[in-house]
Amino acid sequence: MKLHPTRAKKNEKSKKVGLKRALLNPSSEHGGLYAPVKLPKISDKKWRELSKLSYEKLALYIISLFKFNIDKNVFKKAVKRYKNFDKPASPVEFKKLGKNLYINELYHGPTRAFKDMALQPFGEILSSLAQEKNKNYLIMCATSGDTGPATLKTFANAKNIKVVCLYPANGTSEVQRLQMVCMKGDNLKTIGIKGDFDDAQRALKTLLASENFKAQLAKNKLSLSAANSVNFGRILFQIIYHAYAYARLLKNGKLARGESFDIIVPSGNFGNALGAYYAKKMGAKIGKIKIVSNANNILTELFNTGIYDLRGKKLLQTISPAMDILISSNIERLLFDKFGAVRTKELMDKLSKDKFYKLDKNELKALKAEFEADFCTDSKCESYIKEWMDKGVAIDPHTATCFKMADSSRINVITSTAHWVKFAPSMLKACQQSADSEKEGLNTLASKLNESAPSSIEELFDAKILHPDVIEQNEIEDKILEWIKK
Incomplete structure (x- = not known):
């Protein structure tokens, strides 16, 4: 499979590249990115077979469908990196939280995200x-x-x-x-x-x-x-864990034949949500992809009004800092997939020049067919954290935003992006508790949850600063x- 530049002039013949080139040189013509034009499709029957596979084997099968110009043994060696996770055989933990509500925990790796x-x-x-x-x-x-x-x-x-x-x-x-x-x-x-x-x-x-x-x-x-995630190599692996969520629902008999489910994604730079969109295009029975922002709700505005407007906007600091973003790079790949390289260049050029673009009525309709969007304030996020902490479940401030869009009338899968230990002060505040230091607060919360804080996190508070610049x-x-x- 070749990857295409996301931006092009009218009647311009764009140069397609293999994954190897896109990995090592991720920027394409006119300041754009690289993206696939057509994704491989997996049949319903094959999805049933895939649901029985381990995460590693599922990953290798999905990657093989792209027929990229990289030796399969390189990919085999790459997925062996999951041995560094909490549970090497199952790097993702898929759990049920409530009626029709599941959580796909993606933070069990070495940096807890x-x-x-x-x-x-x-x-x-x-x-x-x-x-x-x-x-x-x-x-x-x-x-x-x-x-x-x-x-x-x-x-x-x-x-x-x-x-x-x-x-x-x-x-x-x-x-x-x-x-x-x-x-x-x-x-x-x-x-x-x-x-x-x-x-x-x-x-x-x-x-x-x-x-x-x-x-x-x-x-x-x-x-x-x-x-x-301007590098497509990142996006390739982000498709897989959304496919895994679908496979787990199939394996557990939670979806009737042909039935779909919704995925809720806390989103800033949009790569995570794009992975879900690509998984859907590959045949995963995903209904709506629900995009949740924090107070920096530029994506909410885009998906609800078709307007991307940076004019007068100032980035706000929130308790979900990894989502404190106004310029979402991977939206460009979605625009390319929906409207082509020429239109994408027009829109991105306008954003660069005027800090603004507006989709037409049909373009907005095309986005709404796949996506819903909302945003969650810090105070509402804190209420979700406390609600679940009282149930003995720790939800970090990014994942907590997802509960704003949970809908018990159909199956929803929350994409959980980080371990709560990375945000102890915000967790304490949400739970109306205090501590003399972040390390003490970390252990207070861990004790409340009958957990132990990961040693890799605790050790940071006494570690030597090596990069002070x-x-x-x-x-x-x-x-x-x-x-x-x-």
Whole structure:
């Protein structure tokens, strides 16, 4: 299968590429991304057979359908990374919460967030390709809190790889920050920036497109790639856990023949929801994909009105920081899939120039056929956290937003994106409790739940800060080049 540029001029013949090229060079023409035009389809009969497979075997089968130009043994080795999860044979935990309500827990990996589901195998693949080409790569990522730790962890001490992680200095939880600034690895560099996630993501995209920056890297025998979900390699693995949710419902006999279910996704950069959309196109019986935002509800506005409007918008800090995003990169892949590369370029150019675009009536109707959207305030989110904590169930502040769209009249699957231990202060506040320190609060909540806090999280509070830099945005390029020359 070839991947297509998401942006094109009218009558322009776009250059299609294989996955190998898209992984190592994720930016396409006109500042766009790469995406599939047509996805492989799985029959109902085959889904029944797949429901009996382990997560690893299901993943390898789905990947095989794409017929990408990467040796299958590389993918086999990549999914072996799930041995680093709490339950190696079952990296995802699928549970029932109530009548017609299920939760797909994706946070049982080494950094306690759903980003591990894609980034652990992604790291193995990218490192393998770099070694195969006998080239050295600088992998960059921008993070709102979870991508950073997962990227640093998967590439720590990897051969032929250096990593730079950009994070908003005051825009993550304290645990997320500590995971990044304390991460060990001679090939890693974490940089805090004065700004928000959108600033970090903008800096990343600018550097990915900068010929001067690439030339400077080339002088140091480095090529450039990215670990954010601008890279289709990330999206490939995000399709799988939504397919797994469908397979589990089939295996447990919860869906009648032909019956569909809805998926609820807490969404900021939209990669998680896009994975669900692609799983649906591959034949998973997903009805509506419900997008839940926090107070930064730009996606709610898009899916309800067809308007994407950044004018006058200011990013708000909430208790769900990984969703504090106004510029959702993966919306571009959805626009491409629905309306084609020419229209996508028109819309993205208008957003860049005017900070605004508006879909026409038929385009909005096409989105509403697949998606519903709402947003959840911090106070409402806190009420959901307390409600479930009183039932002995800990739900982190991102996952908690999903309960705003839960509907008991049909089967709903909540996509749970992070372990509560990464957000102890917000959890304590929601439960109307206090503690003298975050570490103490962590243990207070764990005791209430009859759990033990993961040692990897507890140890952070006494770990040495290895990456103290916090810089202005205009210093980012110089700081990176200074580091790689050491």
